[in-house]
Amino acid sequence: MKIAVLIKQVPGSDSSLPIQNDASWINEEAITYVMNESDNYALEEALQIREQNGNGEVVVISLGPDRVQKVIREGLAKGADRGIQINVDSVGAVDPLVNASLIADAIKEEKFDIVFSGLQSDDLGMGQTGIILGEMLGMSTASLVMETEISDGRIKVKRELEAGYFQWVTMDLPSSITIQSGLNTPRYPSLKGIMGAKKKEINVLTPEVGQSKQSMEKVYIPQSDKQTVMIDGSADQIVEKLVETFRNDIKVI
């Protein structure tokens, strides 16, 4: 079983997000980057499948400038076998069609059985790249997956639907599957894993980037039209004011 995992490096949820003066993007030098949350679950699912099978290969693939090697190394430290960096400028990497095309070109000769990705990135949140990639490579696809079972060359996945519903979908391999957070417990890298990762291969590709079919004109902080009454003071004062608000304004006690 040969599994690719698409990993995106995104600003951490606690990172500041200063906007560049020309409002074209955030100031990347001021950002603390982490592995995209749902991608971390996707990686764990791939590692568990490889362990259950007793053989196979897990390849982590990340698209972006050299900083993304950090998340590739993190993936290798957790147990992935090798990495591929598709070296592109991050601002040029907005359009999922372009990104999926670049990944498709990079991996089409590899004949992966499964491509896992997180269901969406925590930065742009386009939520399309894994599905577009699957379509481009003629794979079956499924999104928002909460559980996987592999047998007899097929994969059965539990998809999350809306309003608390789920659905089992069975597909032939190869398959490109987007993973919902929470389906497993992602491991932390061991010290041995971290040391071993340094010796593992990262293949850096520098392809020509196609023309974007959608782009960001302007990035900005949203203006809230809601007036929020802020309650402050010491913890005791806050509690006192909250109780008054519950009683006199909202009238729930």
Add this chain to the structure above:
Amino acid sequence: MDILIVIEDNNSKIHRMGLESIAAAQSISKDKGFSIGVLVMGGNAEGLSTEVSKYDVSEVLKLNNDIISSYSSDGYAEAVKQVIEQENPKYVFFGHTYQVRDYVPKISAKLMKPFLVDNVSINKDGEKFIFTKQMFNAKLYSDMVAKDNGPLLISFQSAAFSADNAQSGSASIRDISVDIDSSMIKTESDEPFQEEAGGMDLTAAEVIVSIGRGIGKEENIPMAQDLAKAIGGELASSRPVVDSGWLSAPHQIGSSGQSVSPKMYLALGISGAIQHVVGMKGSKNIVAINKDPEAPIFEIADYGVVGDVVEIIPKLSEALKEN
């Protein structure tokens, strides 16, 4: 046809976000004189087309055959792709539902046309449109433009437009067909099911005490339960709390859980990720307590406290019990 809207079947009814898409299309069509077509497909297309024809749109396109009578991503993607090729609209509108996320990227790949997702508004800029989407869990917005002549695939976030604003009218219904072969369908789908069904119905609660990641650890759950009891409300949570196994799935509010609109929603240590917000922003009063003054939950809160929920919750329970 200028705008094609694809309506989703929600248990034989028009998915609410389909009506929101109609409202969105109508809002930009008035001064442009756009024609609006609405596609209904699948096993319930007959009844749905009659429902949709009661809105102020140009026409309703009705599509059904054996292969698309129930949903599959391959079947729906191929069917809608062929309808787009037949009708050649400038824009194709969708609600940003889970189903749309599952199959519309495939249409984007088949046609090599961009899919501008999860928009919260449309603004006109000369002859083109600017579509605004949220990024970084709604901390920033981005104005997106298409660099393509279309057809453009566009989806709208839940409640970006109000279904109540969908104007009624009378539209003709046209049967259409597509050429799909069963060999194109790579998936076999079982029936949808609910887990832990019949557990809790939070939709009737007047007060909801909802906890998020800020509660810190499982050992702090009882203090939230205690607060819910003290205030006479139901305990609920955002997704991370359920993912961590601290509360069971029926407690979850948001796009993958329940949607609620209580008299008071007390959001404790909830950052306000959009997946959560879509399930509670209709609440009459939102009171948010969060350590991070930049948390997006404060954008929609009526009352806000910047503070540590683990410190405030026990004191609040105590004060409520004294009253």
